[in-house]
Amino acid sequence: MDFSITDEQRALKKSVTEWARATVAPGSADRDKEGRWDPEVWQSLARQGLAGLPIPEGLGGGGGSIVDCCLVNEAIGEGGRDGGLTLSLGAHWVIGTVPIWLHGTPEQQAKYLPGLCDGRLMGAWASTEPEAGSDAAGLQATAKRDGDHWIINGTKIFITNGPIADVCTVLAKTSDRGATAFIIEAKTTPGFSVGRTLDKMGCRSSPTSEIVLQDCRVPDTQRLGPVDEALFRIAFECFDWERTVMLAAGVGGMQATLDDAIRYAKQRTQFGKPIAHFQSIAHKLAEMKINLEIARTAVYRAAHLKQIGEPHSVEASIAKVLIGKLAVDNALEAIQIHGGYGYLRDFPAERALRDAKLGSIGGGTTEIQKMIISRVLLGE
Numbered sequence: 043m044d045f046s047i048t049d050e051q052r053a054l055k056k057s058v059t060e061w062a063r064a065t066v067a068p069g070s071a072d073r074d075k076e077g078r079w080d081p082e083v084w085q086s087l088a089r090q091g092l093a094g095l096p097i098p099e100g101l102g103g104g105g106g107s108i109v110d111c112c113l114v115n116e117a118i119g120e121g122g123r124d125g126g127l128t129l130s131l132g133a134h135w136v137i138g139t140v141p142i143w144l145h146g147t148p149e150q151q152a153k154y155l156p157g158l159c160d161g162r163l164m165g166a167w168a169s170t171e172p173e174a175g176s177d178a179a180g181l182q183a184t185a186k187r188d189g190d191h192w193i194i195n196g197t198k199i200f201i202t203n204g205p206i207a208d209v210c211t212v213l214a215k216t217s218d219r220g221a222t223a224f225i226i227e228a229k230t231t232p233g234f235s236v237g238r239t240l241d242k243m244g245c246r247s248s249p250t251s252e253i254v255l256q257d258c259r260v261p262d263t264q265r266l267g268p269v270d271e272a273l274f275r276i277a278f279e280c281f282d283w284e285r286t287v288m289l290a291a292g293v294g295g296m297q298a299t300l301d302d303a304i305r306y307a308k309q310r311t312q313f314g315k316p317i318a319h320f321q322s323i324a325h326k327l328a329e330m331k332i333n334l335e336i337a338r339t340a341v342y343r344a345a346h347l348k349q350i351g352e353p354h355s356v357e358a359s360i361a362k363v364l365i366g367k368l369a370v371d372n373a374l375e376a377i378q379i380h381g382g383y384g385y386l387r388d389f390p391a392e393r394a395l396r397d398a399k400l401g402s403i404g405g406g407t408t409e410i411q412k413m414i415i416s417r418v419l420l421g422e
């Protein structure tokens with residue numbers, strides 16, 4: 043098994059880390075405090091050619107492989123220290139844009155992908171509902187045919203980029219057999235509106251909201267993929283992307299947290315010597331490094347398998363469970379190493395903890411990942 047990356051990939055990761063350090067990190071604490079999305083940071087990211095990285099060049103994107111996308115997301119997580127930006131980027135990439143690339147008609151691809159890739163359009167995906175979270179098949183939103191149009195009604199919740207999306211793919215039940223996906227032009231389609239903006243504990247610079255669909259009428263040409271097959275044909279495939287590419291940002295966040303903890307442990311003196319020289323602190327650093335490398339290996343193993351076309355669903359779930367736990371463990375240890383200062387909002391460790399907690403919830407909880415893994419083990 044070859045986990046090596048090319049010189050080109052190494053250079054890509056380095057340049058994105060440097061860009062994120064210079065452009066994203068400086069305002070990340072303020073954006074977190076204010077729960078504020080910054081369009082200028084997003085436009086800067088787009089100017090780096092990153093907004094459409096997973097999409098082939100011929101369709102307007104950057105033509106990056108899944109491993110490239112992981113490296114870039116890791117680099118932004120490490121250099122930028124802004125879990126909100128990587129959440130919004132991940133949602134834009136893997137659930138906002140990739141479904142249109144993989145399942146869109148040539149007309150849909152030509153209409154939306156260039157703008158989604160160059161930063162003119164922001165993507166979102168709306169499947170979760172107040173009564174249908176883990177149980178994705180329990181959707182209550184409906185889409186009813188009306189000639190060559192569909193009328194969509196329902197409420198969505200927890201939609202990343204909801205308040206800022208231009209293009210939102212909405213899932214609605216079309217029969218007892220299943221759900222269908224529709225690409226909706228969020229800012230101009232009557233009947234589509236942004237509901238309550240949600241006040242989150244972490245990833246606060248990423249805007250999350252409810253979406254309300256009230257007699258929202260869209261032509262059949264906006265249907266993405268076959269009728270009734272959105273869950274099995276589109277959603278589950280995208281969730282594999284979600285569980286690999288989006289997790290890489292968590293690896294970057296873990297690296298940044300470890301670097302901070304090392305720096306602090308070397309510089310903070312108690313009992314006449316740096317606290318790094320106390321074995322219990324040094325061992326905490328060693329355990330954080332072990333956790334980081336376990337998480338990194340799991341994410342890149344899932345990405346590598348996906349890249350070479352091998353089954354990777356179990357590996358992606360394993361990576362998600364590991365990141366959901368280990369990123370939180372490391373953030374807690376970083377807080378402990380910083381002592382009382384770690385408990386203050388002045389230091390990034392507490393923000394890292396709040397950002398990291400989403401890993402065990404968003405895009406399928408830890409419990410659901412274990413269900414996926416155990417079903418495969420049991421042959422169900």
Ligand SMILES: Cc1cc2nc3c(=O)[nH]c(=O)nc-3n(C[C@H](O)[C@H](O)[C@H](O)COP(=O)(O)OP(=O)(O)OC[C@H]3O[C@@H](n4cnc5c(N)ncnc54)[C@H](O)[C@@H]3O)c2cc1C
Nearest residue numbers: 167168169170175176200201202403404405406407409410
């Ligand atoms: C910040 C954020 C961003 C999000 N972004 C998006 C987005 O862009 N688009 C979108 O569509 N959704 C999005 N989501 C929704 C997210 O995917 C769901 O929150 C998640 O799937 C869990 O659903 P739920 O919150 O309804 O929890 P529930 O499904 O109600 O689960 C509650 C608890 O019960 C457990 N549980 C549920 N069923 C089982 C079971 N069968 N066995 C064992 N335990 C179980 C869960 O693991 C959890 O611990 C986002 C969520 C958050 C918090």
